[in-house]
Structures are given as C-alpha cells and as structure tokens.
Amino acid sequence: MSAVPPRHPPSTRIAVLLAVLAAVTAALGTAVLVRADAGLTVRQITVDGVPMTEVRAGPPNPDVRRPGVVIAHGFAGSARLMRPIADTVARRGAVALVFDFAGHGANPARLGTGMSPPTLAADLDIAVGHLRTQPDVDPTQIMLVGHSMGAGAVTRYAAGHPEIARTVAISLPEAGELPPGRPSDLLLIVGGAEFPGFRRAADDAARRGATVGRRPAVVVPGVEHISVLFAPRTHEEIARWLPSVDGHGQPRPFARLTGAALLLVAFAVGLVPLAALLLGRRPAVAPALGGRGAPAHASGGRYAVAPPGAERVPVGPALRGWALLGLAVVASGLAAAVAVVLPTSRLPLAVGGYVTGFLLVTGILTIGGQRWLPAGTRMPVDAEVARRTPTRTTVAAVALTAYATLAVALPIHLGLTSARPAGARWWLLPLVLGACLLFLLGVELVAAGRTWRRALVVAVTVVVLSTAAVVGLAPGFVLLVVPLFAVLLGWHVLWAAVLRRYAPPRWLPAVVGAALLGWPIATTLPLT
Structure with missing residues (x-):
C-alpha cells in the first residue's frame, strides 16, 4: 500500500x-515600544501600598500648574492597561496618574469579594491625594477617568467630592448609587459592541441629570469592552474633556499594542x-507501510x-x-x-x-x-x-x-x-x-x-x-x-x-x- x-x-x-x-x-517591536514613551517623563512610586505611575510631557515644572488626571482601571485590568490614555492626556498638557487597585497588577493587597467599593474608594482617595500634592498640578483642576469597575469607582467618588472638576466614565457597569445631578460634568463613553447592560447604565446615568447641557453619552462604534480603551474616538473625547490644556500631541493609542x-x-x-x-x-x-527495514x-x-519489536498497527482508528x-x-x-x-x-x-x-x-x-x-x-x-x-x-x-x-x-x-x-x-x-x-x-x-x-x-x-x-x-x-x-x-x-x-x-x-x-x-x- x-x-x-x-x-x-x-x-x-x-x-x-x-x-x-x-x-x-x-x-522593531522593541523600538516601537521605546518610541511610545518619547517625550514623556515617567515616574513609578508606591504610596501607602498603592503602586502608581506618573506620566508627564517633559520634566516636572513647579512654575507651571497643570490639570491632574487620575485614571482607574477595570476589573482584571491594571495601571499598564490604562497607559495609552495616560499618554494621551499627558501629551495634551495634563499630569496623568495611573495606579493598581488592590488585588490587581503590582498591588499585592486583596480586593475582597464583590469588587469591594470601600477598598476601591480608599485606593482612589490615596491616588487623588497624592496627585494633588504634586508641585506642577493645579489641585482645583483634578479630573477622574475610569473604566468598567473603575468607572463605577470614580463616579461614586466624584459624586461625594464636588471639588472634582470633571469625570469620565468608560463602560460604566451601573448607575444605581448615583444621586441626581451628581457628579457634575460627567462624560459617559460606551462601546457600540458592548453587552447591552453597559449601554443601559450610561443611559440611566444620563437620565439622572449628571450630564445636563452635555451629550448624554458617546457611543464608540465597532468596539467592545476592552477595545473601547484603544479607540481613537475614546482618546479624542477624553482629551477634549480636560479642564484646560496647553499641549497639542496627537493620541497614539495603538503604539504599545x-x-x-x-x-x-x-x-x-x-x-x-x-x-x-x-x-x-x-x-x-x-x-511504504509494511516494507523491508x-x-x-x-x-x-x-x-x-x-x-524493534513494536507492534505494526495503524494509529488512531476513526471510531476511537x-x-x-x-x-x-x-x-x-x-x-x-x-x-x-x-x-x-x-x-x-x-x-x-x-x-x-x-x-x-x-x-x-x-x-x-x-x-x-x-x-x-x-x-x-x-x-x-x-x-x-x-x-x-x-x-x-x-x-x-x-x-x-x-x-x-x-x-x-x-x-x-x-x-x-x-x-x-x-x-x-x-x-x-x-x-x-x-x-x-x-x-x-x-x-x-x-x-x-x-x-x-x-x-x-x-x-x-x-x-x-x-x-x-x-x-x-x-x-x-x-x-x-x-x-x-x-x-x-x-x-x-x-x-x-x-x-x-x-x-x-x-x-x-x-x-x-x-x-x-x-x-x-x-x-x-
């Protein structure tokens, strides 16, 4: 045969x-990753057990106060997942801060069950407090950005802290705890291909009046729960929502990817x-099968x-x-x-x-x-x-x-x-x-x-x-x-x-x- x-x-x-x-x-891949940091100053620190990364366009300048942006990741995310957004706002002239919630990334603490809102709020408060103390940050111009679990955390935090200038909620999971009209100046972003519950949460938050006089929500077409973070439209909307900017750098959300x-x-x-x-x-x-040798x-x-001496039989019959x-x-x-x-x-x-x-x-x-x-x-x-x-x-x-x-x-x-x-x-x-x-x-x-x-x-x-x-x-x-x-x-x-x-x-x-x-x-x- x-x-x-x-x-x-x-x-x-x-x-x-x-x-x-x-x-x-x-x-080539290494060169692209290195180039993603071109023109940025990055500092990694740990404050009260919370790992953080500061991102600026150029070195810190205490003589120039800039808006500060705290960026919170979602469940199973990390500060590294949010770095493209931090890069975008830094190139537009703000000081960005990404951090790891408990149980995520480099943070060895335990999150607890049910996404533990008190733990999230405590970590977020540490991040906001640290950013306010930076000599080149205007403490009256703090903006919060959050994704999924982080979106819920930043909206709850901003609702209880009216001193927060603006808030961005990407893929907000639910809005049931938000009081009417809070937080003020809330930008809602949701992916067009996400599960329907995220769109309903954005509409619910809009109906509560937090975005009076603003677009109720930005729907980014063709992206789902993770890819919404890398969509150019998402980055442009966040950059336009900054309290004030003096930079003109273009978003490069796909550089690290x-x-x-x-x-x-x-x-x-x-x-x-x-x-x-x-x-x-x-x-x-x-x-051939069964030949000499x-x-x-x-x-x-x-x-x-x-x-030598092995049984000469075909392997893996169709039935088996x-x-x-x-x-x-x-x-x-x-x-x-x-x-x-x-x-x-x-x-x-x-x-x-x-x-x-x-x-x-x-x-x-x-x-x-x-x-x-x-x-x-x-x-x-x-x-x-x-x-x-x-x-x-x-x-x-x-x-x-x-x-x-x-x-x-x-x-x-x-x-x-x-x-x-x-x-x-x-x-x-x-x-x-x-x-x-x-x-x-x-x-x-x-x-x-x-x-x-x-x-x-x-x-x-x-x-x-x-x-x-x-x-x-x-x-x-x-x-x-x-x-x-x-x-x-x-x-x-x-x-x-x-x-x-x-x-x-x-x-x-x-x-x-x-x-x-x-x-x-x-x-x-x-x-x-």
Missing part, C-alpha cells in the same frame, strides 16, 4: 532565515529555529518509525477518534458543573479559581476516561524520540517552556496589562500551571498528533465554558475573559502544530502550552 509522504521541518537554511526574521521583528504584536510575531517565528536546534530534525522514513506507521498523515472527541465534550461539561463546588473555587483568584477547577477536572476526566473507550491501537514510539537522550529531552523541555513563558508574559506586560507575579500570585502560579498541564495532556491524548482534532477540542472547551457562564454555573465575568482564553488556546494549537514537526515527546506540547495558558490566568486575574 502506498504511503503519503511525510511533511518534514524546514531546512537548516530556512531555519536560519526564520531566526534572523525573528530577531529583526523583535528589534503594535510593539507588543511585533514581539508576539517574533516569538512565534523564533519557535521554528529554536525547536530545530533543541529537538533536531525529524528523520526520513520508509516510503524499519516499519513505518501512519499517524494523522505523518509517520513514526517503530522501535470520535469516541475521544465525545469524551472531551462530556468531560468539559461535567467539569463546568462541578468546578463551582471544588476547593479550587475558594482560591484567592477571582474567576481564576473556577477556571482552574474546570481545567483540572476536564483534564483528569479526559485522561482517566480513555481506558473505558473502545480499544484502539497505540501510538508507536518515534525513532527520533527513542534516539533522543533524556538529558537532551529535559534541556529542550526547560528551554522551550522558558521561551513560551517569555513569549506570553513579555508582550502582554509591555503592551497590554500587568503580567508579573505579585503577592499570593507566586504560590497560585504553580497550582494554575498544574491544572493547565493536566488539561492539555488530555487534549494531546485526544488529538493524537492531529492539529484539527486539537483545535476542535479547544473549541468545545471554549463553548462549554461560555455556556456555563450564560446559564449561571460559572462567574458572569467569564464571558469577558473568554475571548482572551480562546486566543491563548488557539496560540497553543499553533505552537503544538509546530512542535509536532520535530517529533517531540508526546507530553512536551502540553508542558509548553501550560505556560502559554496558565501564566496569564495566574498573573492578570484579581487577588481576592
């Missing part, structure tokens, strides 16, 4: 070219030459050379393949139902405790449930895997996992939001990574080396998790983080497809993928 020729990794020349391309792209995207591309391209260096090229195999086995359009996919569906469904009552749900990581339990149970059920499926043929050992020494395999696993950690943490931290462990995140990190590892080991067993099957299992997981949030099994906020969760899982699918071309141990893509998936979960979700 004729065999389909195997797909081999790129040649050494192509690997070298890809390494050069990765280096050039990384350098662009630099981070280039770093992501660089890490993705660099994976190919790194895998070739650490794992070596996959060897050529016999051209080393027996070959088809594995999803690929070949694996069986060691569909049974495995069914197992993944059942496992994720059961996990969604029981994750809320597991001890992991009590981890001090908002949303992350439920997600950790969900991944843990899905992985355990998928791995353990395979023994009850119809018997199928086993995956033979690849000749390259058999020949690779344990030392080389260990070095490759450690290096690729470290590379994956940098690939996900560095672009997110530099271009989007904080991705550096702080406080309890250090001991939560191994727990989350362990759950991700078990889940991805289950995915690899179901996929059996097939990229399409791996992608299908990932899609099923995302759908089940979203459904759990809709029906009330999972925290509602899961719906807002599912897009990022889906992107991370998709990224794992691509990386696993690349690694499979180099005949890695079957567990290696799962180990590398655990870093890609687990690091953002453990470092970006709030501590409670």
Whole structure:
C-alpha cells in the first residue's frame, strides 16, 4: 500500500532565515515600544501600598500648574492597561496618574469579594491625594477617568467630592448609587459592541441629570469592552474633556499594542529555529507501510518509525477518534458543573479559581476516561524520540517552556496589562500551571498528533465554558475573559502544530502550552 509522504521541518537554511526574521521583528517591536514613551517623563512610586505611575510631557515644572488626571482601571485590568490614555492626556498638557487597585497588577493587597467599593474608594482617595500634592498640578483642576469597575469607582467618588472638576466614565457597569445631578460634568463613553447592560447604565446615568447641557453619552462604534480603551474616538473625547490644556500631541493609542504584536510575531517565528536546534530534525522514513527495514506507521498523515519489536498497527482508528472527541465534550461539561463546588473555587483568584477547577477536572476526566473507550491501537514510539537522550529531552523541555513563558508574559506586560507575579500570585502560579498541564495532556491524548482534532477540542472547551457562564454555573465575568482564553488556546494549537514537526515527546506540547495558558490566568486575574 502506498504511503503519503511525510511533511518534514524546514531546512537548516530556512531555519536560519526564520531566526534572523525573528530577531529583526523583535528589534522593531522593541523600538516601537521605546518610541511610545518619547517625550514623556515617567515616574513609578508606591504610596501607602498603592503602586502608581506618573506620566508627564517633559520634566516636572513647579512654575507651571497643570490639570491632574487620575485614571482607574477595570476589573482584571491594571495601571499598564490604562497607559495609552495616560499618554494621551499627558501629551495634551495634563499630569496623568495611573495606579493598581488592590488585588490587581503590582498591588499585592486583596480586593475582597464583590469588587469591594470601600477598598476601591480608599485606593482612589490615596491616588487623588497624592496627585494633588504634586508641585506642577493645579489641585482645583483634578479630573477622574475610569473604566468598567473603575468607572463605577470614580463616579461614586466624584459624586461625594464636588471639588472634582470633571469625570469620565468608560463602560460604566451601573448607575444605581448615583444621586441626581451628581457628579457634575460627567462624560459617559460606551462601546457600540458592548453587552447591552453597559449601554443601559450610561443611559440611566444620563437620565439622572449628571450630564445636563452635555451629550448624554458617546457611543464608540465597532468596539467592545476592552477595545473601547484603544479607540481613537475614546482618546479624542477624553482629551477634549480636560479642564484646560496647553499641549497639542496627537493620541497614539495603538503604539504599545503594535510593539507588543511585533514581539508576539517574533516569538512565534523564533519557535521554528529554536525547536530545530533543541529537538533536531525529524528523520526520513520508509516510503511504504509494511516494507523491508524499519516499519513505518501512519499517524494523522505523518509517520513514526517503530522501535524493534513494536507492534505494526495503524494509529488512531476513526471510531476511537470520535469516541475521544465525545469524551472531551462530556468531560468539559461535567467539569463546568462541578468546578463551582471544588476547593479550587475558594482560591484567592477571582474567576481564576473556577477556571482552574474546570481545567483540572476536564483534564483528569479526559485522561482517566480513555481506558473505558473502545480499544484502539497505540501510538508507536518515534525513532527520533527513542534516539533522543533524556538529558537532551529535559534541556529542550526547560528551554522551550522558558521561551513560551517569555513569549506570553513579555508582550502582554509591555503592551497590554500587568503580567508579573505579585503577592499570593507566586504560590497560585504553580497550582494554575498544574491544572493547565493536566488539561492539555488530555487534549494531546485526544488529538493524537492531529492539529484539527486539537483545535476542535479547544473549541468545545471554549463553548462549554461560555455556556456555563450564560446559564449561571460559572462567574458572569467569564464571558469577558473568554475571548482572551480562546486566543491563548488557539496560540497553543499553533505552537503544538509546530512542535509536532520535530517529533517531540508526546507530553512536551502540553508542558509548553501550560505556560502559554496558565501564566496569564495566574498573573492578570484579581487577588481576592
């Protein structure tokens, strides 16, 4: 019987070219990130336990008083997420201050349950008090900007502090606590593609009279809950709302995102030459099944050379393949139902405790449930895997996992939001990574080396998790983080497809993928 020729990794020349391309792209991304700070003076400080970042256009000048703008992030956000807005108002002549609420970013304190309004108010009061004391800030011209949870915090604060000059609420979650007419001079911004509740909250705040004589709300078309922060319209509206300005710098909301995207591309391209260096090229195999010499086995359009004495049987019959996919569906469904009552749900990581339990149970059920499926043929050992020494395999696993950690943490931290462990995140990190590892080991067993099957299992997981949030099994906020969760899982699918071309141990893509998936979960979700 004729065999389909195997797909081999790129040649050494192509690997070298890809390494050069990765280096050039990384350098370009770094340059873009550095340029994002051009003309700005940035100072990072901690006041009463609250990490803060001051942003100005040029050095402080005590002889010139400027408006001060305190910018508050939303749930699961950080000061770094709000830096583009801080850059915009600083270039327009104001002094911007971004900070991390308790449980977020670099702030190791615990937020508590229910988004704890008293904790938010205390942190915001510290930030406002610090900005007022700056010698180049006019204390009578303080403006507050908040997003989502932060929008609720700044509107409540401004309603009780009439000395606040102006307020901007982006994606206000609810307006039930605002008294009529308060806060004065409130600008409401909402994304056109956000959940309807955010639009209703903006309309409710407008009806309460806080924006009399002003536009009741600005609807930014085509953006949702996160992308509204980077929309040029959002930045222009905030800049026009400043009490007074003397700067004319143009908003550059995509500067940091662009630099981070280039770093992501660089890490993705660099994976190919790194895998070739650490794992070596996959060897050529016999051209037909059952021929003389080393027996070959088809594995999803690929070949694996069986060691002497191995059973010569095809891998992954169709019946077992569909049974495995069914197992993944059942496992994720059961996990969604029981994750809320597991001890992991009590981890001090908002949303992350439920997600950790969900991944843990899905992985355990998928791995353990395979023994009850119809018997199928086993995956033979690849000749390259058999020949690779344990030392080389260990070095490759450690290096690729470290590379994956940098690939996900560095672009997110530099271009989007904080991705550096702080406080309890250090001991939560191994727990989350362990759950991700078990889940991805289950995915690899179901996929059996097939990229399409791996992608299908990932899609099923995302759908089940979203459904759990809709029906009330999972925290509602899961719906807002599912897009990022889906992107991370998709990224794992691509990386696993690349690694499979180099005949890695079957567990290696799962180990590398655990870093890609687990690091953002453990470092970006709030501590409670």
